Amino acid sequence: AEGRPAAGYANVLILVELKGGNDGLNTVVPYADPLYYQFRRSIGIKREQVLQLDAQTGLHPSLVPLMPLWRDGQVAIVQGVGYPQPNLSHFRSIEIWDTASRSDQYLHEGWLTRTFAQAPVPPGFAADGVVLGSAEMGPLANGARAIALVNPAQFIRAARLPR
Numbered sequence: 588a589e590g591r592p593a594a595g596y597a598n599v600l601i602l603v604e605l606k607g608g609n610d611g612l613n614t615v616v617p618y619a620d621p622l623y624y625q626f627r628r629s630i631g632i633k634r635e636q637v638l639q640l641d642a643q644t645g646l647h648p649s650l651v652p653l654m655p656l657w658r659d660g661q662v663a664i665v666q667g668v669g670y671p672q673p674n675l676s677h678f679r680s681i682e683i684w685d686t687a688s689r690s691d692q693y694l695h696e697g698w699l700t701r702t703f704a705q706a707p708v709p710p711g712f713a714a715d716g717v718v719l720g721s722a723e724m725g726p727l728a729n730g731a732r733a734i735a736l737v738n739p740a741q742f743i744r745a746a747r748l749p750r
Contacts, residue, residue, distance in 0.1 A: 700730035
């Protein structure tokens with residue numbers, strides 16, 4: 588297994604959504620910006636430990652497994668994303684992100700649910716998406732073809748039970 592997709596599955600999206608508790612500036616580090624070190628004297632990642640992505644930014648050293656994927660063009664990092672007319676409610680903002688709606692619009696389906704509804708599930712798959720570690724479906728909300736695995740180990744054990 589060299590990290591290549593199986594025949595017929597060249598387009599796979601892996602969305603990693605870090606909800607709460609993630610320090611974005613210590614995940615994707617602006618190591619070339621002196622203000623980063625000025626304001627993060629005790630918590631900033633040392634320049635020599637940063638995994639350099641380019642001349643300005645790098646990754647936290649614990650993300651070294653992503654570097655081969657980065658070099659192969661298989662990882663994209665999107666920063667500074669916002670939406671017009673920001674809402675000051677944390678919970679409403681999450682809904683806006685998950686549904687890709689305007690702040691004056693209330694959608695029930697997640698943006699991935701709407702996207703996946705436009706195409707059939709690939710052969711051999713039972714679902715468009717799988718959410719790991721949470722029952723919150725986020726961008727896959729209200730999708731009939733999505734699964735939440737709060738406890739992946741429990742799911743694997745159940746799958747091995749005799750039928």
